[in-house]
Amino acid sequence: MRPAAVTRPVSVTPSAPTVLDLMDLEEIDRDLFRVRVVFDDRYALYGGQVAAQALLAAGRTVPEGRVPHSLHGYYLRLGDASRPTIFRVDRDRDGRSFSARRVVAVQGGKVIFNMSVSFQVPEPGVDVTAEPMPPLAAPDTLTEVRLSRPVSFEARAERAPAPGVDFPTRLWARCTTALPDDPLLHAVILTYLSDSVAGLAPYHSATARSGSSLDHAVWFHRHIRMDDWVLMDHVPRTIAGGRGWYTGTIHARDGVLGASLAQEALFRPPVDHPRRPWSGDQP
Template sequence: MPHSPVPAMQQLLTILDLEALEQDLFRGTSPQVGWQRVFGGQVIGQALVAAQRTVAADRPVHSLHAYFMRPGDPAAPIIYEVDRIRDGLSFATRSVVAIQHGKAIFSLSASFQKEEEGMEYQAAIPQAPAPEDLPDREQMREAFLAGAPDHVRSYWERERPIEVRPLSLDHYLSDRKLAAEQKVWVRTTAPVPDDRIIQAAILAYLSDMTLLDTALFAHGRSVFDRTLQVASLDHAMWFHRPCKLDDWLLYSMDSPNTNGARGFTRGSLYQRDGTLIASVAQEGLIRDRSKA
């Protein structure tokens, strides 16, 4: 009998469970879903798991800063080499290099802190309709995908570990120049283990979804435009509060700048109850090949 396909969320949990090769040396793999390169959020998540496994359990991650150097090869394993930069009384710092075919494809620096009390403040959650009031996957397929190009349709129809419900699909359906901001609701498609390492890694994974798209809105272009070369260059993330990922999250994004074939974007991730759990910043390559 043919094997049933592994659910996408189970695939994600499996690839985040890195194989330990030696002290501070780990190996990760990629799901075989027909992509030409490894999804950036996957590499961020795996590198974060590698770093966290070398840090005391009472020091969760509070920030990471990463650079993408080369596209990852989905068919080859990725080796993660961790450098224990510092272990202080409250903070720990780690550096991780991801290697494929003998070359670095990605680097990450992350900082970890013992939890402690401090002054509390956060920005309020933006106004947005509830995710239940937005089109679900089937409704989006009926309303949007019927006339969409094959490569757009295959992206949205593919089973993914994260469900995305955009507040608007205007930027996919029109070439009008729009405000460089968007909001989407996101959630995992299956339960997440009660493990803060895995929860932080999945949050990092999903933070790379839809973010760079926002930089294209002001130009009336879409990430699906095949005349554009679009790729993440760097990624920074700050983890403000823990999150069990057991409900929808509102991802609010904006892009204040594009120039020099780069687009800069910012994002905030909120729980449904308004709790701000993480902030994100990213710059990506946006190269218009039609003008080359």
């Protein structure tokens, strides 16, 4: 019987961690992982972070050479960046070409996020993209914009596409931390970035705007490097019932379509929700 790994204290970094620090997961038992690096944050745990860490935990359990091709996650409770998150992976199936996993993220004994993710052995075949990458000037010629949640990223964008829009839904982004040649890690970093732009921004107003993410899906089409410029292009689709839904794409600088995404988020009157003493429940 394999002995359980010896657990070590979760470290709190005195300065801002890098994205690779955040993706440092400790295996505390078979299919059970814990975040090592935590930090104080005024707001709730960034959704892209917990989704990326869940994908990484799942990827640690699949046969070598299999890469993620899709994930579907639900945000159930607000998380706390200053507390360690535990990830439990269930190995649903390992077939000849595909592996299916389910991941549950837990803080304080409560589930804050769950995810289904599928992996595949890469294979050759037809390679077609129906729509080309949308036109945008080279990132080095554009104005720098600040991404408020993801660390280790810089972004560039043209002016907002419409008057009054408070943040662009189409922009270039690049990880400023050098990444190793690991397709799983690049998919993880893509997932980390994918929750950073409010795709419903064109409909923000004084009376309603995007709130907490509810669910998130990513389809990985081709391997692209995240430490080079990628183009994020989000399109709002509909708002109803206090929720808004948008879709998006992530292209490499050379036009290769790396991933597509879809997300639903709350769309309600704006409220500033700084992180409060731990309760584990979404407001």
